[in-house]
Amino acid sequence: MVTVALQAARQIAAAVPDPELxxxxxxxxxxxxxxxxEGDQVVVTITPTYSGCPALREIAHDLRHRLTQxxxxxxxxxxxxxxxxxxxWITPEGRxxxxxxxxxxxxxxxxRQARPGPVPLTLTATRREPxxxxxxxxxxxxxxxxxxxxxxxxxxxxxxxxxxxxxVKEI
Amino acid sequence: MTEDEFAAYQSLAQDTEDHRWAFGTGFTDPxxxxxxxxxxxxxxxxLATYCLMLGxxxxxxxxxxxxxxxxxxxxEEETAVANIALDLLGQARMxxxxxxxxxxxxxxxxxxxxxxxxxxxxxxxxVEALDADFAELTGRxxxxxxxxxxLFGRLATSRDPVLAAIAAKGVNELSYHRDYxxxxxxxxxxxxxxxxxxxxxxxxxxxxxxxxLFRADxxxxxxxxxxxxxxxxxxxxxxxxxxxxxxxxxDRPDRLPxxxxxxxxxxxxxxxxxxxxxxxELQSVARAHPDATW
Numbered sequence: 211m212v213t214v215a216l217q218a219a220r221q222i223a224a225a226v227p228d229p230e231l232x233x234x235x236x237x238x239x240x241x242x243x244x245x246x247x248e249g250d251q252v253v254v255t256i257t258p259t260y261s262g263c264p265a266l267r268e269i270a271h272d273l274r275h276r277l278t279q280x281x282x283x284x285x286x287x288x289x290x291x292x293x294x295x296x297x298x299w300i301t302p303e304g305r306x307x308x309x310x311x312x313x314x315x316x317x318x319x320x321x322r323q324a325r326p327g328p329v330p331l332t333l334t335a336t337r338r339e340p341x342x343x344x345x346x347x348x349x350x351x352x353x354x355x356x357x358x359x360x361x362x363x364x365x366x367x368x369x370x371x372x373x374x375x376x377x378v379k380e381i
Numbered sequence: 382m383t384e385d386e387f388a389a390y391q392s393l394a395q396d397t398e399d400h401r402w403a404f405g406t407g408f409t410d411p412x413x414x415x416x417x418x419x420x421x422x423x424x425x426x427x428l429a430t431y432c433l434m435l436g437x438x439x440x441x442x443x444x445x446x447x448x449x450x451x452x453x454x455x456x457e458e459e460t461a462v463a464n465i466a467l468d469l470l471g472q473a474r475m476x477x478x479x480x481x482x483x484x485x486x487x488x489x490x491x492x493x494x495x496x497x498x499x500x501x502x503x504x505x506x507x508v509e510a511l512d513a514d515f516a517e518l519t520g521r522x523x524x525x526x527x528x529x530x531x532l533f534g535r536l537a538t539s540r541d542p543v544l545a546a547i548a549a550k551g552v553n554e555l556s557y558h559r560d561y562x563x564x565x566x567x568x569x570x571x572x573x574x575x576x577x578x579x580x581x582x583x584x585x586x587x588x589x590x591x592x593x594l595f596r597a598d599x600x601x602x603x604x605x606x607x608x609x610x611x612x613x614x615x616x617x618x619x620x621x622x623x624x625x626x627x628x629x630x631x632d633r634p635d636r637l638p639x640x641x642x643x644x645x646x647x648x649x650x651x652x653x654x655x656x657x658x659x660x661x662e663l664q665s666v667a668r669a670h671p672d673a674t675w
Binding site: 255258260261262263264270286287288289290291292293294295328331332354355356357358359360361365379381 | 411412413414415457458460461463464465467468469470471472474475531534542543545546547549550551552553554557559560561563617620621624625
């Protein structure tokens with residue numbers, strides 16, 4: 211496949227919106243791992259955020275659909291599990307898009323995977339880094355639930371402007 | 382809806398005249414595109430059984446947690462338990478798919494989930510009972526997630542790269558599950574006399590099933606470097622449970638372990654009475670309409 215065509219395929223794949231967070235793209239979220247040519251085939255590799263993420267299948271459908279519409283007749287979408295997706299892979303652009311949509315982006319993830327031995331236990335809801343409110347910017351916020359409408363988010367409330375907001379969890 | 386969003390919707394619609402269904406249900410292989418080969422020198426049959434064990438734990442427990450939907454005390458707990466159940470279902474799908482690959486007989490996740498008999502399921506007995514109340518839900522979830530987190534922490538360096546990848550991913554999820562459960566056990570245990578009493582009673586119900594999690598197993602023994610010996614997890618899990626119970630002002634229950642039946646437990650396909658009921662519910666639709674997609 212010629213380089214120009216592959217470039218086009220990359221751009222199309224990178225611009226596919228996430229079905230749960232349509233304000234960000236697959237590239238913004240860091241779940242698009244690679245777009246390569248194998249002969250005449252376009253092979254797109256994606257990674258799930260969480261094991262049970264139901265959006266992954268929709269994403270694969272959408273990738274195939276858009277690339278086929280753009281004239282790529284032979285499209286394969288593969289899943290890759292290792293290394294596990296981290297919220298650190300969300301790009302700076304992705305973070306500002308989330309913020310603009312009223313969703314607080316994640317702080318740096320605690321590195322704890324793939325390390326045998328005891329996993330530290332946290333028994334308090336206090337966090338080292340405050341999560342600033344995406345609307346008013348106040349750092350005076352409280353977590354109201356550790357999970358939200360999707361596995362990747364938690365629910366917060368701003369004590370200053372009293373608005374609830376979602377927050378993409380560090381993982 | 383923007384044109385982009387509509388395209389995503391349309392590409393998912395069932396390919397029929399009738400576009401009633403927004404999403405098709407022809408589930409794709411959760412391990413699509415991942416190298417399915419079994420590493421050299423590994424007992425493939427044992428690996429298949431081991432993946433079934435870990436997959437069945439997650440499948441059955443996820444189903445039990447799903448039964449809590451619409452019954453939890455607050456919306457926040459509803460979303461939490463739903464997301465935990467979803468994470469476990471995702472782990473189950475990948476592990477059952479891996480079991481099918483290692484078995485090499487062409488069985489996929491759905492065949493393994495819906496068309497096996499009770500004695501072919503390998504889950505521990507801890508995950509079988511319907512929780513009597515919210516205290517029992519959080520207590521069971523604490524024990525299960527503390528144990529599974531310790532186990533997956535070891536498996537993240539397994540010599541089977543697929544199992545290692547599933548485990549490494551699971552570690553991140555299980556950490557959240559354990560923290561969620563631990564905070565509730567502390568809140569209820571260190572709460573009012575009523576909540577303390579309920580939490581203590583719940584732990585008493587669950588505790589006879591804890592020993593089984595750490596039993597030696599011949600399938601594990603046949604998989605050096607691949608599987609994690611459950612006996613070696615005990616100290617790590619006990620340390621976590623003791624920390625939580627101390628903060629919750631609860632004593633570790635003094636209960637005798639539930640007896641094995643002829644030396645056999647859940648891992649050998651011997652289950653409690655509750656298991657038949659949950660399996661019937663889980664499998665009934667698929668068995669009544671074996672060729673259906675929905």
